[in-house]
Amino acid sequence: MSEVLLHAEGIDKNFGVTHAVDHVTLDFYKGEVHALIGENGSGKSTFTSCLTGIYHKDTGTFTLNGKEIHAKNQVDGNYQGVAIIVQEIGTLSGLTVAENIFLGKENEFTTFCVKNTNAMNKKAQELLDSYGFNYIKATDIIDKYNFEDRKLIEIVKATHFKPQILVVDETTTALGEKGRKELFKVMKETRDDGRCVIFISHDLDEVIEQSDNISVLRDGVLIDTVKSADVNTDDLKKLMVGREMSNNYYRADYGEKISSEVVLKGEHLTVPGEIQDFSIELHKGEIIGIGGLSECGMHEVGKALFGASYDREGKVTLADGTEINDIKTAIDHSIAYASKDRDNESLVINDTIQDNIVLPSIENLKRNHILHAKDEKAFAEKFAKQMSTKMEGVHQFMSALSGGNKQKVVLARWIGKDSDIIILDSPTRGIDVKVKADIYQMMDHMRKNGKSIIMISEEISELLGMADRIIIMKNGRQSGEFERSEVLKDTDLIAKMV
């Protein structure tokens, strides 16, 4: 084993009564990619946030190359040799690409309080060029670039100064093929250079493929550290969850007859620049999977069917002929929608779990036109518990929940509303295997109870495992359709995607 680069000793972090990281002691070696895995809320991100200065640890020490470090914030962490690429967007609108890359490090270009903007732009462009991103201009306002390009800029920002420790926190789910390739290249270079990458991902195949060692956290406690070469995904799932997990948590049925009753029909849907002439018929008790590459337009289909797309052409109708042209009509007619962008489009982050669950059901909860706090609480508790949400209580703020638990709240909301048609966009994005299994089970249960589901997903195995029918999209159009079948393979779907 090579030399220890970073030693974490007794790291502890509490958020109120939640013990997020519980005295974790762990070594990270020079020249390794060290994966951190665990269920949502297991403390992975909190641990690395303490390291990189996003949070302040309660107790414990981080020792890098024999010297104790305390990052006060991310930039301070950079100066002490640690950097992080976060899951959500980490660049700032309104600033140029160069200003984003050097945010907090302006002093490197400042003399007597005057910033040498030209020198900063020049340096930023040199860096972008050296990474092969020469189509990105340092002087451009960053808003000009899409999510993936902004992630690439973040990679440059986090790695250009060659940090000793690079944390990649659940970043790959936000990236397409090109972005992943670039990220893995940077991770490899970091490892080959004798530095260390701490890699957080829920994609266990990816974890085994990319890492040298894997540490598993559960409820904030370090469970074990294993060599990637010695384990398979089942071993990891067992370590994460603490018990054997069924290898196949998808539906087991094949050949079930789908009802002929059409509950939702989308005809010739077009959203300029997103989808073109897309048509779909959803039957009662059916799960339709929609897949494709991330920019294929599939995410817009969910919005279009929910009446949330602007400039939509074409028609969305229910079985009774009601046209769905806006969100209110959709909700009033028992349609639910969970967006891929959980924090911005699905949840009110600065509000409580209770308010988030109750929100679309307020009218149903009124008694004599008056809303009773007791009823709201009971309603929220019932459905939060039904989804096994990990929480202190329904009064807890959403912002304190992990990604998986936030998703459970989204689903609890729509189960509470008892919607008949549920549109789920990337329902298991950034979610651990246990919650995934819960969600699949819930979907199967809903299907059996006559609910109809449209599941938009970038995960092929999920589409194959859960959908009665799979629609594949490419460049905004429908490129293929498949019936549920045991012989259907991922390669069949991929062939229609690319």
Place this chain on the structure above:
Amino acid sequence: MTKFQKFRQSHWYGLLILVLIAFVFWAFFKALAPQTFGDLDKLQTYLKTALYYAVGGCGLYFICVMGPFDMSVGANIVLSSVLAVNMSERFGYAGLLIAPMLSGALVGLLNGLVYIKLRISSLIVTAGLSLVYEALSIYATNGKEAILAANYRAFGDYPGNLILALMAFFLCGFILKYTKIGTYTYAIGSNEVVAKNMGVDVDMYKVVAFVLCGFFVGVEAVLTISYGTSMTSASNLASMSRNFPPLMGTFFGLAFKKYGHPVIAIVIGEFIIQLLFQGFVALGAPTTVQNIVTGIVLLAIVTMTIKPVKGAVVK
């Protein structure tokens, strides 16, 4: 990308739109009131007024870009103006210039500190403190009208006013583009949490923004008192009406921020507003009509310029 598309994304496109808007309004009123509106002398007068509002608008820009708001601009102008008069009597031009800039900055500092320490809305903080600043202006004048002596009125007319205003504009543009303050102002406005994680001392830079706002309002006070020559202390939030003229310029700055020249947009924006006001005066329209049309035109210009994305969240 065609040449026109490239031009549309360039910094000069926004500038061209502003100049065109100004020209259209000038031509409109000139056609309707050729005798009473828009000859060269009158345009200079409109510009004179626009200049001092624009200086205050530059100050407000630092705050509005970040997200908070300052309702004490009017009270600051009144207090700084009466102090300018008092100090000019003792220290001449040095007193006229330094006292309002200093008092403006101190007002800004107090606004910023109270806002940060009490963690309550900037609207409430600055509206509440306005009452204090107004009371101070009464103490400073003993309730009498403060009149600037005739030998200290150089900044009330060209070229003094233009030189002082240009210096303020350059300073504002310089801070925004060539100092950390400018970068952090935009960063905090974009996402405070991310900015904090990047090591930006958010609280400190918010206070700095309030201080800068107060400082530029202090410069506006120099121009205001020099041009108007007298100032009456205010009470019961009577100074509130002075908040809005500089704010209109700030709106233009915010709307044209994406073109990279907010200061120029503030100046031309204020000039456009003056063209509108003076145009209605020339037409003999009642004040109420002037205000209605000016308000609508301001909203229309900003809306057309921003071209809001459908579904975008606007607060």
